[in-house]
Amino acid sequence: MKTKVSIIGAGHVGATAAHLIFQSGLADIVLYDIMQGTPQGKALDLMEAAPLWGISSSAFGTNDLADTAGSAVVVVTAGLPRKPGMSRDDLLLANKEIITNVVGETSRISPECIFIIVTNPMDIMTHVAWKASGFSPQKVMGMGGVLDASRFRTFIAMELGVSPQDVEAMVMGGHGDLMVPLPRFTTVKGVPLPELLPHERIEELIRRTRNGGAEIVALLKTGSAYYAPAASVFEMVRSIVLDQKRVLPCAAYLNGEYGVSGFFVGVPVILGGKGVEKIIELRLTDGEKAEFTKSAASVKELLENQRLT
Template sequence: MKRPKITIVGAGNVGATLAHLTLLKKLGDVVLIDIAEGIPQGKALDMQESAPVESLSANILGTNDYQNTKDSDMIVITAGIARKPGMSRDDLLETNIKVVRQVVQQSAPLSPNAFLILVTNPSDVMAQVALQESGFAPEKVIGLGGVLDSARFRTFIAQELGVSYRDVTAFVLGGHGDDMVPLARYSYAGGIPIETLLTKEKIDSLVERTRFGGGEIVNLLKTGSAYYAPGSSIVSMMEAILLDEKRIMPVSAFVNGKYGVDGLFLGVPVVLGAKGVEQVLEIQLTEEEHKGLMKSAEGVKRLLKQM
């Protein structure tokens, strides 16, 4: 049986971490591409040399040539500039739009049946750009956001309660930015609503920390942004599609008619499977939650207008 071919664009910290996780999870063969000569080749060779130790069969190729990405089953775009302390994801807009446009223009025609996963920030806007440039069906273009933001929310909840991370579930909706909407009402620890386990003040502080979770890491690193949690989050999305898992996950998906949103990429719960976004799930929101989601949507629209 032929292994899936997975192209990862950008051999920086996120791309390299993702490539390594993809190999370890045995999801398929990897093409790691970057404009910097030698970087993808060197990292790919290093990873390939771990294959005998890890008992891996898949191959990884480092390249600067998009022809090597031809007939990919999945293209994950991590290329672009990362945040620095004091910057928001929105500050990356102008430079990263140019990067994503060029990447999609070079990769999509070579792999017309691929899925596109956008990691480059601001990812909701970049997904919109990728949809326009690729001409792909909307369900095959997906932005990272909700899975990563929810993982951060789950981490903070588990640490506060002193329980296993595995037993905590949480949802974060909206754009992958400071206006995201962590939903405490849909968050549980071992099936128990966290609203019965934590005070409102404590939940509010965890919500606030989640909203600025990426910035917290940027401020600590000073010379880069997060890559371990993003890498793991992307891999979980890839698994759901490649293994047709029908997972319910919050991702940045094309929303057209639900939640009062039309023609916009926004973080919402979806069913993720072999067809990509197989269903957008419209959950019941309170007036305050819906207001927060609309504020987040307006933030994405504002960035699109700046394009």
């Protein structure tokens, strides 16, 4: 019997993540949405592509959360989309109720699952999901850091004219305007980024990374990014299902690491079959630590304003 991965929300991000996981043959997919016919149609479309991709996985669409029972991983993308002029924080109140209801039910019927939260504002929604699940925080995480690092890698590769495969990047902090890309821990085939680009150019790439989601929203006008977020989900699901123990930046629950306690924020972790198996503490400079502390404080402030801590 194959591993079961359920994706809550059959919009662009959810459906594209389902596509990537299904085509890889990594797991059987359950695609859930409240819209009648949408998850069923997209799942059937995937199944009809299976002979062409040479895979034997199954994809099933449903409007009933009961069909997600027994999932190993539950990816939550459900929620209102980000629109032009909206910050991630504007979405908080609208999406809080959705996440609470969905995670409360899926945690009950898949008590051994691991949650990956994509819904924005992602750091806050991850905390909401953890509370709703009653799970160990190691089994609940947010996707943002993988996406932010991928964007940073992309812009560096474009700037230097190199393959993005040869770029490794680290981004910490909240998934928002105060995220903390770390040039000192970012390399091109092992060469530290500060040795390849002047400070001014690096700062410009950091600004573009912080504005990466908003840049796409402004271009699309009626939607938000989904290819890169879905690919980020796939990277995380693969590391969990195959117990790869990849070192990835994710929103993880901190309990004293980096001087932060009691909430989720982006840090490098070892991601494996048990979820967040270890939080890696980097030796930050005073400047890096100050930026991270500021970013984490903004997440904490939002939580406190919503009385979630």
